[in-house]
Amino acid sequence: MKIGIVCYPTFGGSGVVATELGLELSKRGHEVHFITYNQPVRLELLSNNVHYHEVNVPEYPLFHYQPYELALSSKLVDMVKLHKIEILHVHYAIPHAYAAYMAKKMLKEEGIYLPIVTTLHGTDITLVGSHPFYKSAVTFSINKSDAVTAVSQSLKDDTLRLFNIHNDIHVVPNFIDLEKYNTGFSDCQREMMANDNERIVTHISNLRPVKRAQDVISVFYNIQKEIPAKLMLVGEGPEREKIELRCQELGIQDKVVFFGKSNEIDKILCFSDLFLLPSETESFGLAALEAMASGVPVISSNTGGIPEVNAHGVSGFLSRVGDVDDMTKNALYILKDEKRLQTFKDQARKESLIFDLHAIVPQYEAIYEDTLTKC
Ligand code: GMT
Incomplete structure (x- = not known):
């Protein structure tokens, strides 16, 4: 045709x-x-x-x-x-x-x-x-x-x-083209982003209000109080300045990396341990699927089409929109235990095969x- x-x-x-x-x-x-x-x-x-x-x-x-x-x-x-x-x-x-x-x-x-x-x-x-x-x-x-x-x-x-x-x-x-993600990166440059003992949390969006990036910061702030962690923020948008300011106010600016718009999402996901998508509304959540295909579990809101992508308790967890405490609890549950983290990573990758x-x-x-x- x-x-x-x-x-x-x-x-x-x-x-x-x-x-x-x-x-x-x-x-x-x-x-x-x-x-x-x-x-x-x-x-x-x-x-x-x-x-x-x-x-x-x-x-x-x-x-x-x-x-x-x-x-x-x-x-x-x-x-x-x-x-x-x-x-x-x-x-x-x-x-x-x-x-x-x-x-x-x-x-x-x-x-x-x-x-x-x-x-x-x-x-x-x-x-x-x-x-x-x-x-x-x-x-x-x-x-x-x-x-x-x-x-x-x-x-x-x-x-x-x-x-x-x-x-x-x-x-x-x-x-998603799973072949792209299955090949993996022999040079996944994790050591450039974080120490071995740190967990890497990632959020990718256009930083519009609908993405609730402020919730990303709140969840990450809670995570890093409990365990060593870094936050990767990918994308550009109208909320960026406010987010940078908030990171400074909270004193976590050294733990947050702003990538801006990137064509190398797969390279960033390859060293990520957890993906946050706390959106107000989301018809599907392609970014969450891309994370899952890279073996990154997802902590998200339960809005719109996200529950059709992120399987609760399997590829990650779903919480009500704005429920930062529940998201933090779920994130720490996955991140604190090495074996459990690996299980969720494997399950996330497996769930993505449907797509x-x-x-x-x-x-x-x-x-x-x-x-x-x-x-
Ligand atoms: O999320 C955005 O603001 C971008 C928007 C778009 O049109 O590119 O994303 C929408 O379409 C994506 C692809 O189908 C979906 O994965 C997103 O969930 C959807 N965004 C919203 O519904 C907010």
Whole structure:
């Protein structure tokens, strides 16, 4: 198949999933065209089967807001015609599903039929999409998609609760390329980060308020009072300054390493002992899955789709949102005992196998085929 993929090209989970999906589809013989405003961060290699088309939005002083959806839908029309793209898979409803619908309408005028698959990722529904300013357009574009998928049952339930949807929503969970994680690192540079007797705790996110990074600091503060430990904070976002300040106030700044945005998540996870994800809401929690695949147990909140990923008492533990004491208790339970830590590491890795890309990507292929047959 010739498949167009529209996504955000950033470090966010939706862009990562879209990129990994496109790369795997290309390995499976499909021709994949990424159409977005920057080359996706995990899209390192372009090949005969993987193409990237940049959407440009020229600045014009009259525009207070530059019309990205307009430029995107125009680019989609052009690329579909030029490369004979047969199906379009858009990740994140806003504004991608809307722009895709406009492209579909324009193409129809020329007698070209373009089926659209929309994948909902989370904040496009729970935080942004349900805002009254966007709700009508989001409802419309979900209902106008030829197929709709959500990355967890929880997100599907949220979508049906928050919007008036009459389309079916297929749950296709996020996935991971386990081969990348199984190879391991012969040079896992743990000794550069911590002493042998220290435990390494890690948090990776875009440091937005929804991630509750302040809870990460509170849990870590409690942990390091009991056992020697270091905290690895990966990612950039609006909470970073406040977090740095809080680390100083608590006097733990020497125990916290800020990595900023990193393309070397697997290298950081390879020396981590525990992953913290205390989010307010999370439709899936790809970062937790990546940790598990690296053999890192997860202490998380029990919100949204996280319980579909992190198995309580197996790959880690779940607590109520904001219950820092319970998270601390669970973290120390895992970290204090060497043998127990190893058991949780093994169990975390084993649980991640459910989300192997070889099991999940065929589900998307089946949806594409079904959609093309129906249209
Ligand atoms: O977590 C974010 O703020 C980024 C966001 C995104 O769109 O990239 O992540 C969402 O999609 C990921 C991939 O499907 C999910 O793993 C995240 O749980 C989801 N984030 C939220 O629901 C907050």
